Amino acid sequence: MKMKRVAATILSGAMAVSLAACGGGDKAGEGAKSAAADANTESAGEGIAEQAQGGVELEVVTTFAGNDGNAQNYKTFYQQWEEKTGNKIEDMSATADDTFKVRVVTDFETGSEPDVLFFFNGSDANSFIEAGKVVSIEDIRAEFPDYASNLDDGRIPVSLVDNKAYAVPVNGIWEAMFVNTEILDAAGVTMPGADYTWDQFTEDCQKIKDAGYTPIAAALGDIPHYWWEFSIFNYNTPENHLTIPESADDEMGKGWVAGMEDIKALYEAGYFPENTLSAKDDETFAMFTEGKAAFLLDGSWKVNGISDSCQSDPEDPSTLDADKLAKFDVTYVPAKDGRKATDLIGGLTSGYYITKKAWDDPEKKAAAVDFISYMTSDEVVPEFAQHGSSALKNVPEVDENVFNELQMKSLKMVAGSTSFTGPVQDLFQGESRVPTFDGMPEIVSGSVDAKDAVQEGLDIYWSSN
Amino acid sequence: MGANIYKNKKPLFLFLLPAFIFMIVFLYFPFFKNIVDSCMEIKQLGISGEVLNEPWYSNYAKLFTDENVRTSLKNTLIMTIVTIFGQVGIALLLALMVDNIKRGAKVFRTMFFFPIVVSATALGLLFNLIFLYDTGMINQLLSMFGKQELTDWKSEKWALFTMMLPVMWQYVGFYFVIIVTGLNNISEELYEAAAIDGATKLRRIWYITLPLLHNVLCTCVVLAVTGALKVFDLPWTMFPKGMPLKSTFLTGTYMYYQTMIVKDVDYGCALAVMIVVLGVVLSRLVNTIFKEKDY
Numbered sequence: 001m002k003m004k005r006v007a008a009t010i011l012s013g014a015m016a017v018s019l020a021a022c023g024g025g026d027k028a029g030e031g032a033k034s035a036a037a038d039a040n041t042e043s044a045g046e047g048i049a050e051q052a053q054g055g056v057e058l059e060v061v062t063t064f065a066g067n068d069g070n071a072q073n074y075k076t077f078y079q080q081w082e083e084k085t086g087n088k089i090e091d092m093s094a095t096a097d098d099t100f101k102v103r104v105v106t107d108f109e110t111g112s113e114p115d116v117l118f119f120f121n122g123s124d125a126n127s128f129i130e131a132g133k134v135v136s137i138e139d140i141r142a143e144f145p146d147y148a149s150n151l152d153d154g155r156i157p158v159s160l161v162d163n164k165a166y167a168v169p170v171n172g173i174w175e176a177m178f179v180n181t182e183i184l185d186a187a188g189v190t191m192p193g194a195d196y197t198w199d200q201f202t203e204d205c206q207k208i209k210d211a212g213y214t215p216i217a218a219a220l221g222d223i224p225h226y227w228w229e230f231s232i233f234n235y236n237t238p239e240n241h242l243t244i245p246e247s248a249d250d251e252m253g254k255g256w257v258a259g260m261e262d263i264k265a266l267y268e269a270g271y272f273p274e275n276t277l278s279a280k281d282d283e284t285f286a287m288f289t290e291g292k293a294a295f296l297l298d299g300s301w302k303v304n305g306i307s308d309s310c311q312s313d314p315e316d317p318s319t320l321d322a323d324k325l326a327k328f329d330v331t332y333v334p335a336k337d338g339r340k341a342t343d344l345i346g347g348l349t350s351g352y353y354i355t356k357k358a359w360d361d362p363e364k365k366a367a368a369v370d371f372i373s374y375m376t377s378d379e380v381v382p383e384f385a386q387h388g389s390s391a392l393k394n395v396p397e398v399d400e401n402v403f404n405e406l407q408m409k410s411l412k413m414v415a416g417s418t419s420f421t422g423p424v425q426d427l428f429q430g431e432s433r434v435p436t437f438d439g440m441p442e443i444v445s446g447s448v449d450a451k452d453a454v455q456e457g458l459d460i461y462w463s464s465n
Numbered sequence: 466m467g468a469n470i471y472k473n474k475k476p477l478f479l480f481l482l483p484a485f486i487f488m489i490v491f492l493y494f495p496f497f498k499n500i501v502d503s504c505m506e507i508k509q510l511g512i513s514g515e516v517l518n519e520p521w522y523s524n525y526a527k528l529f530t531d532e533n534v535r536t537s538l539k540n541t542l543i544m545t546i547v548t549i550f551g552q553v554g555i556a557l558l559l560a561l562m563v564d565n566i567k568r569g570a571k572v573f574r575t576m577f578f579f580p581i582v583v584s585a586t587a588l589g590l591l592f593n594l595i596f597l598y599d600t601g602m603i604n605q606l607l608s609m610f611g612k613q614e615l616t617d618w619k620s621e622k623w624a625l626f627t628m629m630l631p632v633m634w635q636y637v638g639f640y641f642v643i644i645v646t647g648l649n650n651i652s653e654e655l656y657e658a659a660a661i662d663g664a665t666k667l668r669r670i671w672y673i674t675l676p677l678l679h680n681v682l683c684t685c686v687v688l689a690v691t692g693a694l695k696v697f698d699l700p701w702t703m704f705p706k707g708m709p710l711k712s713t714f715l716t717g718t719y720m721y722y723q724t725m726i727v728k729d730v731d732y733g734c735a736l737a738v739m740i741v742v743l744g745v746v747l748s749r750l751v752n753t754i755f756k757e758k759d760y
Contacts, residue, residue: 106511127509189498192757221708275598278619287599430728438726441710464508 056367056411057088058358061104061120063096069304070171070384071182071458074375077383087354087367096120108133108355116368120350121157122426129161136164144369146283152380155391157348160427167351169388171385174346175226175333176413182327184292196341196418197232198262201334205271209293214273216266217284217293218444219258221277224263224440226297227295229345229423231259234336238343238419244427244463248455255338260436260450261445262336266392267444297333298345301409320404328406346420348391352376362437375414431462480754489752494528496741497519503734510728533707534736537714538743544629544696544715545747550691551633553682556640561670564648565639574645577638585635589702592631614682619704624713628700636692640685647681648674694744697721716740 064074069458071093078089092114094100101124108128119125119132128134135461137156139167140147148156148168154166181191187208194198204213218227235255245253266272273284273293285302287293289309296302308314310325332341352372358364374380381390403411435453442448504521509683525721535627563573580588595602596618602608604615618627659669675682687746697717707714714722720740724733 032529102510104511107510109512121521172722223704273598275619276613277620278624279598280705281598283599290536292599430600434727438711439708441708445710447710 035076036333045418054363054367055086055088055450056363056372057090058116058364058367059090059092059114060109060116060118060371061114062091062093063100064118065093066095066351067126068095069301072381077380078083078371079246079391081371084300085367085370087371089290089371093118102462104128108409111357113355115355115359115364117353118350119325119353120426121159121165121169122349122422123429125159125353126161128237129159129166133356134166135359136166137168137379140166140359142368143235144366145374145421148376150393151376151391152393157351167353168372169348169351169378169391170381171390172346172420174344174414174417175229175298175423176300176330176344176410177333178288178296178298178302178306179298179329180288180291180296180327181209181329182291182293183208183213187213191329192334194332194333194342196332198334198336200268202266202271205295206267207267209270214269214293215271215274215295216295217288217349218266218272219276219279219281219284220263220272221441222279222443223281224437225425226299227263228259228436229425229442230333231262232256232424233259233339233343233345233421234262235259236338238339238421240423241421243425244424244461245417245458248451248458253454253458256436256454257451258456264450265447277445291327300410303330303406308408315363317404322405326405328409330406332411332413332417342416344414344417344420345423347422349422349426362440366457428457430464431455434460434465452459470477498732499666501738503731504736507729507730508729509736510724514731518731524732526740528750530734531705533711533714533719534739536707536711537719540714541694541716542623543625544632545690547629547633547695548693549686551629552636553640553685553689555633556637556644556685557678559641560648561643561674563645565666570645574642577641579638580635581639582620583635585698586702588631589699592627592699593703596627621709621712624704628704630642631703632696632699643685644678644681647678649676651677653759655752661677663695685747686755687748687751691744693750694747695739716743 008433011405022264061080062074064071074093075091078091081087082089094103095318101120104113105124105127106117108131113128113133127136137148150170153165156169158165163282179191184191184204187204189207192204208215218224220227232255233449235258236243236252240252240260243252244299245251245256247253267276273279274282275285284293285296285298288296289306306328307317307320308320310328311317312319312321319438320376335341335343352375354368356374358368378394381392382388425437435448435456436443439448439453443450443453502514503524504517506518507514507517519752521528526585553562559573559577563570583706598604598615598617598619600617603618607616617623640700655673655677656669659673664672695717696715700713701718701721704713706726716736717740720733720736721734
């Protein structure tokens, strides 16, 4: 019952923000942004806004840069905030790769951290939270009670360090299974639904293989992450999925081993591409979009990736080949012993932090709070959230006509889900991942035993935690 | 005053100081810090180590038991041999042929040297497309000639060949230009005298060209060996994380993998120390074997 309530709340938020997010044409998008800016002038706390007026310069680091779909949104909205307040943003955003993560951690280490940071809220943030270099939402609210009050506290992720919330989230993600329906039709396989089981899935894979296609597009030697996550989730429930087993022999650990064995069984049955151990992720993704592979396990960001592949000009949505896009669908990942197929992996994995440095500066404190309040307001968040979820309390009215077919199918799939659980791999970082992530080719090819690999990873994890 | 101004060497030190400080700050200090870090416990990239490993030499002990270190050393050795014979050897053959043609030598020089100016990462991406499994150029050509099955050029069987071929191809032009310059310095009179004495072209190469190119070839070999130890960008672009099955690691790519992907920073530091030691030992060895001669 409780699960249903949580799922319903998440889904209503996800539906709303997703529907609000994607503008059909440029004019519609601009109109929405302009309206958001106008409305937001009133929505941000008046008290905060008054204190934040004046020529304050804030150093802000985010991941809204490079190819990030929200890079332009971010620029548009921070410039509107600058105009509104007369303050200045010194933007130092960069693509969210390993170099970026190192830069952020090093900046905190050397005392050159920014004033506001949009960053991951998992174990990547542990070092600067442990060092007390960012301010918790609770502490900020002691002085600014309206801070992030438009968001549902229950959906704001807490830190792994002290169980407190630090980062104000904007947009979330989900992971599911994309389907090339043209291949399914050719192989005589029906479109999987909410009650899809692992046995049905393997039967379908065999039919697809017999029809001369590759059943699953995955580069196990490069990105085994999604299969790793769901194969383990298949033996867990949303309630216990984020528990790291102590040993490969305990109840949870056996689930992890069984998950690895399932991937191995799929490999041995020849359901992955022949070059799955040597291919890169973009190669197998191309197999999927070019109609050579039927299933693709991936995240919400791939909705746009697949849509782009159906455009003659990936930069121009007006060149979309709607007939080609109609051949793609998205559904639930087949379930086994634990979770239901409709239990998804997803969540709000990043958010805005205020650093202690800015908080202790009387000039910057109010400006930082106002900036984040603006960027996480009811009007701005839907522009960022797109097909992901958000933590907004108020669900905005949306126009379904602005979405393409795959976006609509995604929304429908999300609406039918029963829960969102964070990825356990976000807790299982660094060296502990190596035996089962980078070691996946050795596991599936049989040169390393799945149980040994799981145990090795757990040993590394527990020796450093 | 007068000529004394030339005897005062102190101003020279002033001009040398900036470069000296630069080297200290950006080369020698990081190098010695790296040695210290290889013995420390570093939990995350960007964070300095505070306590020593238990025992402090544990990373160095791990070097001897880590199977991937053995793979990377073996592959680096193969890469070194490939660079000596594949790069310098082919460059020598090409230079000798170009040296014997009357017209168009400059065109060949430019053409062979051109790959050097293209970034290694771009070349990696280019060769990725050439060796692609599904729609790669080579597999398409093979299918045009009737080959039914696709070849996975990045599989364990072919991976080293696929990785080393572009590296070899990229640097042939570099050594080609060096050797051609060496050939130009050999006096034409020697060849004319040998021709009058009835020496064939092959004999002229064996008895005149190669001995007089000895020092140039020594330089090329030393550069090739030390270059092979540093190769990183192209192999990493084509075979990240030692794909497939960790069979393509080189010392440089394995160090990067441990530091940036696995985030075992202190072990990455130990690998870096190993690479430096290997580089010093190999370059000394090569210098000893290919000692330059005075003529």
